[in-house]
Amino acid sequence: AVTPREKELLNDVRKRLMDITMETCGSCNEKWFDLAVNAVGRCRKCAGADPRKYTIDNMMDPGDVRPDLPPRQFLFATTVTQMEEILISPVHALTQVWQIHGGQYAYRGHICNFPRDSAVLH
Secondary structure, X not given: OOOHHHHHHHHHHXXXXXXXXXXXXXOOOOEEEOOOOOOOOOOHHHHHOOOOOOOOOOOOOOOOOOOOOOOHHHXXXXXXXXXXXXXXXOOOOOEEEEEOXXXXXXXXXXXXXXXXXXXXXX
């Protein structure tokens, strides 16, 4: 059985998890959680340097979210219980992609591949 104090703590954890939002850096277009974007719109990595890693110029911008996908707050037409929400909750996957010498890619973490135009080597 869950005590009233434990229930209060669980609800506090749930509220804090639901308050987590994805941020976008206006300089490098990186989209992730807790980027610490400043008032100018730059993440902490871009504040000191200017890598512009996730830009169209670098062919690493995955683009906008598809319009047919619902926003996170409207995923469910009806209210779900906390247990149902835990069972179907989204997972925050982390992927890092580098283009290395020879035009190949190196990955670390959970992988999500995005199609892009690549040079054909024969």
